[in-house]
Amino acid sequence: MTTQIGRPKQSENQQNCARNNLIAAAKRCFSEHGYDKVSTRKIALSAGVDAAMIRYYFGSKAGLFEAIIEETLAPVIKQFQADIDPNTPPNPLLLMQTYYRMIAKNPMLPKLILPILSQQDNPDAFSIVTGVIGNILKRSEKWIEVFEQQKQINPNLNPEWIRLSFVSLMVFPILAPKYIQQQLGIELTEDRLLSLADHNQTLLEQGFFTSPSEPNQTKGEQK
Numbered sequence: 558m559t560t561q562i563g564r565p566k567q568s569e570n571q572q573n574c575a576r577n578n579l580i581a582a583a584k585r586c587f588s589e590h591g592y593d594k595v596s597t598r599k600i601a602l603s604a605g606v607d608a609a610m611i612r613y614y615f616g617s618k619a620g621l622f623e624a625i626i627e628e629t630l631a632p633v634i635k636q637f638q639a640d641i642d643p644n645t646p647p648n649p650l651l652l653m654q655t656y657y658r659m660i661a662k663n664p665m666l667p668k669l670i671l672p673i674l675s676q677q678d679n680p681d682a683f684s685i686v687t688g689v690i691g692n693i694l695k696r697s698e699k700w701i702e703v704f705e706q707q708k709q710i711n712p713n714l715n716p717e718w719i720r721l722s723f724v725s726l727m728v729f730p731i732l733a734p735k736y737i738q739q740q741l742g743i744e745l746t747e748d749r750l751l752s753l754a755d756h757n758q759t760l761l762e763q764g765f766f767t768s769p770s771e772p773n774q775t776k777g778e779q780k
Contacts, residue, residue, distance in 0.1 A: 575606045579600065580621075580624065582601075583604075585603065586599060586600050592622060595618075597612075619681040622681075623685045626686060629663050629666060630659070632658070633659055634693060634696065638696065640652060641700055641703055646707075647704060649723075649757075649761055653754040653758065657751055657754050658747060658751070660750060661745060661750055667731055670686050674687070674690075701720050709766050710765070710766065711765055711766060
């Protein structure tokens with residue numbers, strides 16, 4: 558992914574600083590103005606480095622964008638991978654905490670990817686986003702399969718919708734329009750999101766992972 562041409566005349570610390578500044582500047586620029594309306598010159602100016610550094614570290618604007626998406630979502634992908642290890646029991650709470658911590662540190666992520674997914678104006682950006690998200694969705698499918706193999710899934714649930722339900726529970730609060738977030742008390746802060754993760758875990762434990770009352774039992778028979 559990263560293409561390095563030539564060698565900048567800087568110390569290793571200066572190089573790392575320049576790369577990090579480019580990542581941070583590109584996140585701001587892409588989320589505020591959209592992928593197509595941001596030039597490499599604008600990103601470099603915002604980062605306070607020479608535009609040639611983008612080519613050195615990332616190869617192109619698309620390579621820089623890909624690095625942003627991959628590095629931002631890396632903790633979530635890593636946790637999914639750990640959870641589908643046959644020697645490690647899946648941990649929904651840890652997965653949600655990892656995801657929400659990532660969002661708290663990168664609240665611009667929805668603004669970055671939603672326009673690209675919905676408008677599909679730029680093939681390069683669309684391919685990058687769908688490639689990374691597709692990877693996560695494939696891992697989520699394997700993640701659910703592990704629970705099914707361990708017979709930890711509520712047998713009264715429709716298997717076809719299990720993954721959708723879990724992904725929706727995790728993702729909707731982040732992707733909801735700002736007005737809906739405000740009305741529902743959703744704040745993209747770590748404390749607030751981790752509280753949501755605890756709530757979601759309770760919902761999962763009492764509905765997703767356990768069997769409800771016998772289906773033939775009527776309300777009048779419940780005590």
